[in-house]
Amino acid sequence: MPVLKKASLERYLRERFGPRTSLLSYGPIGKESSQGAYKQYGYGSPVKVTFQVGRSRRAAVLETMSPGPFGHEHMADRAQAILWDYDSYGRLPRHVEALDVGAFTEKQDLFSVARAREFFVLTQWTAGAGYNADLQRLAEGQPLRALDRRRTKALALYLSQIHKRKRRDPDLYRRRLRELIGHGECIMGLTDSYPPRFGFITEDLLRGIEESCNRWRWRLRGETRRLSQVHGDFHPWNVLFRKGADFSVLDRSRGEWGEPADDVTSMTINYLFFSLCRWGDLRGPFEVLFRLLWDSYVEASGDGDVMKAAAPFFAFRGLVLASPVWYPNLSIDVRRTVFRFMQNVLDAPRFEPDRVNEYCSA
Numbered sequence: 443m444p445v446l447k448k449a450s451l452e453r454y455l456r457e458r459f460g461p462r463t464s465l466l467s468y469g470p471i472g473k474e475s476s477q478g479a480y481k482q483y484g485y486g487s488p489v490k491v492t493f494q495v496g497r498s499r500r501a502a503v504l505e506t507m508s509p510g511p512f513g514h515e516h517m518a519d520r521a522q523a524i525l526w527d528y529d530s531y532g533r534l535p536r537h538v539e540a541l542d543v544g545a546f547t548e549k550q551d552l553f554s555v556a557r558a559r560e561f562f563v564l565t566q567w568t569a570g571a572g573y574n575a576d577l578q579r580l581a582e583g584q585p586l587r588a589l590d591r592r593r594t595k596a597l598a599l600y601l602s603q604i605h606k607r608k609r610r611d612p613d614l615y616r617r618r619l620r621e622l623i624g625h626g627e628c629i630m631g632l633t634d635s636y637p638p639r640f641g642f643i644t645e646d647l648l649r650g651i652e653e654s655c656n657r658w659r660w661r662l663r664g665e666t667r668r669l670s671q672v673h674g675d676f677h678p679w680n681v682l683f684r685k686g687a688d689f690s691v692l693d694r695s696r697g698e699w700g701e702p703a704d705d706v707t708s709m710t711i712n713y714l715f716f717s718l719c720r721w722g723d724l725r726g727p728f729e730v731l732f733r734l735l736w737d738s739y740v741e742a743s744g745d746g747d748v749m750k751a752a753a754p755f756f757a758f759r760g761l762v763l764a765s766p767v768w769y770p771n772l773s774i775d776v777r778r779t780v781f782r783f784m785q786n787v788l789d790a791p792r793f794e795p796d797r798v799n800e801y802c803s804a
């Protein structure tokens with residue numbers, strides 16, 4: 443991220459929010475609180491900005507995207523993602539509000555949009571704790587609470603509600619499946635980010651995952667009626683809970699419309715992941731929450747076919763969780779189990795939530 447200069451930042455805030463605006467403080471949001479014990483890699487370093495507009499004190503988050511692999515090599519790649527963020531955040535219920543989109547000049551000045559060298563999005567600051575903190579607490583041996591069940595049901599109901607918005611656009615549904623395979627942030631971008639060999643993970647193994655996912659693309663490409671409003675990156679680090687089951691979501695990604703299985707698998711694989719890191723299989727509170735989210739979602743949405751579409755989306759998320767880039771400190775046993783889960787789910791005609799430990803076994 444370009445260096446933020448106080449004078450440039452304050453000048454930008456005055457241009458955007460009026461001449462009575464003054465900068466109070468700014469600084470990076472701590473990685474420990476936002477990412478937790480396992481996840482180490484991210485696409486940018488968000489900065490919290492606190493400022494005064496007249497008598498009103500406000501807070502916002504300024505976020506840009508770092509150059510790197512996963513389809514972010516060029517400034518135009520990063521600009522596309524940031525501009526999409528600004529355009530789409532406000533159309534998803536419970537999503538944090540995008541306040542502005544702008545750019546940095548070569549001298550790191552901030553302005554509203556022309557002469558751009560790098561883009562940023564400014565969003566409303568939203569209080570809350572990442573849902574990953576709840577899962578970390580359970581992984582440390584704390585008991586399952588009634589509140590944990592309420593929150594899982596709330597997430598399932600939320601997904602069922604946003605997925606009720608449908609769109610008739612067969613080409614767009616097929617594009618989203620195509621991007622699941624070939625987008626820099628998705629399956630091929632992830633397999634390319636692995637080293638030539640990492641323990642048991644070989645190029646042959648990764649190629650096999652890709653080929654299986656492409657077969658699933660051909661299996662699903664006719665299911666265009668399923669095109670729905672989605673979040674696109676619905677994992678625990680992008681959900682902020684406040685008191686009780688009240689929450690907001692962050693950082694929807696890669697498209698407003700897609701396959702509902704993308705969101706459901708993105709959240710539920712994390713219950714499996716935290717359980718694998720603690721016990722080596724799905725059990726205890728994580729098994730309860732895993733089954734609860736699937737059962738609650740299917741009941742609320744009426745979409746029993748979501749399990750027929752889950753396999754390649756589980757593979758996408760599994761490649762993230764087993765990645766030495768995203769999770770460098772993960773044990774080889776957990777990585778092996780995640781790959782075994784991916785392979786077995788891809789080989790099955792339909793995902794069955796009550797067979798997870800079978801999928802994880804040899």
